[in-house]
Amino acid sequence: MLRLIDVSVHYGRVAAVNDLTLEVNQGELVGLIGHNGAGKSTTLWTITGVQRPSAGQITFEGRSVVGVSPDGILRRGIALVPENRRIFSRLSVGENLHIGTSARRDRRAAQADVKRMCERFPVLGSLYDRQGSKLSGGEQQQLAIARALLARPRLLLLDEPTLGLAPLIVDQVFEILQELKEEGVTILLVEQNAARTIEVADRTYVMRSGGRIQFQGTADELASMGDFETAYIGLAETA
Amino acid sequence: MNEASRRYAAVSGGFVATVLLVVLVLSLIVGAGEGIQYTLDSLAYGSLFAVMALGLALLFNVMGLMNFAYGELIMAGAYVMYFTRSWGWLGMILMTVLVVTILSLLMELIAFRPVRDASPVVLLVTSFAVSYGIQQLAWTDVFGLAHRFDSTIGTGPQKGVEPYPWLTNQFDVGGVLVSRLEIATFIVTGVLLVGLTLLLKKTTLGIQLRASSEDFRMAQLTGVRANWVISAAFGITGVLAGAVAILYILRTGAVAPDIGQGPLFVAFVGGVIGGLGSLGGAALGGFVLGAIINALSATLPITLKSHTQLFAFLVVIAILVLVPNGLVSIRGDAVKRLWRRVRRSPAPAEGAA
Secondary structure: OEEEEEEEEEEOOEEEEEEEEEEEOOOOEEEEEOOOOOOHHHHHHHHOOOOOOOEEEEEEOOEEOOOOOHHHHHHHOEEEEOOOOOOOOOOEHHHHHHHOOOOOOOHHHHHHHHHHHHHHOHHHHHOOOOEHHHOOHHHHHHHHHHHHHOOOOOEEEEEOOOOOOOHHHHHHHHHHHHHHHHOOOEEEEEEOOHHHHHHHOOEEEEEEOOOEEEEEEOHHHHHHOOOHHHHHHHHHHHO | OOHHHHHHHHHHHHHHHHHHHHHHHHHHHHOHHHHHHHHHHHHHHHHHHHHHHHHHHHHHHHHOOOOOOHHHHHHHHHHHHHHHHHHOHHHHHHHHHHHHHHHHHHHHHHHHHHHOOOOHHHHHHHHHHHHHHHHHHHHOOHHHHHHHOHHHOOOOOOOEOOOOHHHHOEEEEOOEEEEHHHHHHHHHHHHHHHHHHHHHHHOHHHHHHHHHHHOHHHHHHOOOOHHHHHHHHHHHHHHHHHHHHHHHHHHHOEOOOOOOHHHHHHHHHHHHHHOOOOHHHHHHHHHHHHHHHHHHHHHOOOOOHHHHHHHHHHHHHHHHHHOOOOHHHOOOOHHHHHHHHHHHOHHHHHHHO
16 A cells, blocks of 8 residues: 655755655555654655655555655545654644544535544544634643544554553553454554553554664564564664 | 633633723713824724735645735735726635635745745745745736836826725714725625635635645645645635725725835734734634734824834834733633732732831
């Protein structure tokens, strides 16, 4: 579904991602873990068209998405839940949800989806008229996920959705991800919480500094790699 | 009180406070009767700049652009009015709004779209270049403008749009002289401000504009089309500029290539004192500064009249010192807190004595 082949991304002369090859297949939940500054977020910004790769190919459903604008990429079916949620704080919950349907032409169905989303995330329904800035971190995260889902994406990218959340809320977020996975939503999850990510993901890529993939595999495969834990923990310690 | 309610309260309170202050000051200086008359005129003048500052703030918020070429939209509107004056007032109005809106859209398409992702400095320099370029075009012989308006350069009599006597002649309402133009200014600016508020609050485009003004990149990532939303912002500012051009030129009559610079400067500074980050704040700032300038030019002694802007900008400096983040940052309970401070202050003084 999504393929990155030998993708490199540079900020000036500094390489943030180097020869990255990664694949997400239909219906999979793929994890991408690594310490701060490894290039995980840059990878997502590059897939969504915000950052242009300096080399390599990115294809989605067989078509290249390099050079396509961020709103064009959303229309192709890739939605992003960004780091720190980035909900529109001056807009109400309802307006934030409404913005999520911007790429859709089926206005009536979109309206019905907003209603359904409020049933799925009851807190959003009860806080429909509240300003975004007045929501708690967990509520904002649910809003960011709901906003992205309203575009009816075929691939959902999540950038550290549990960052800065209380442990109880982290559990809730992983429950939501599990539910989405069971519904067949294809997900690429970027996280620092390695253990939880490996547990929920079908496959996980481990990125090291400079945006290179060091390990990849299922939970069992990663567990069988003797040096994985040491290497990952080692990487985490150096962060 | 949430952030949105607080801002609405601040903006509404600001408008009401300005009206009351202008009535009070003018009534004290020139007497109640004339005071009310000058107040009406000052508020009409201020409301023009409220609309203009709103246009500037909209572009500033959506794409981080301070469009100094906005003054040239007023200038273009003035020329269109000059050339279509003989078409009748309806034809003139429609043509002016149409041409100014198209010019605004063309500005975006030709000049600003190619540098959209550039740094704020590049955007600023581009806006100066567009402003200067259009103004120079008007000074040259292209379109016969310079030839027609040669007499405006230097000491010759200034050409302009002939006024409509039925619109500018004043009539008596309970001892206060009012013109239809003043009433029309209130109605048009009121309709534009309310209309724009409804558009921003109630329509999909409005929500997209507000989202883009808060986080443009994220709005794109949620599917908002950048080209569409920015073109819409330029289109809206074009309509606002067209309306301001009509009301302003009908008031002053003068037409010249640099006619837009003065209003642009007032609207820009007004927007800054109101708070350019907020549409309501910018409108309030434009309104306050426009009303102050008009009130000063009406009441200053004849020897000081030419220094109206000096006194107006002294007030601006005072406002910026007191509320550096703009008038809109004043909290809704500011009066209450001030009163509390005033009531508390005598106690230590007595104790000290």
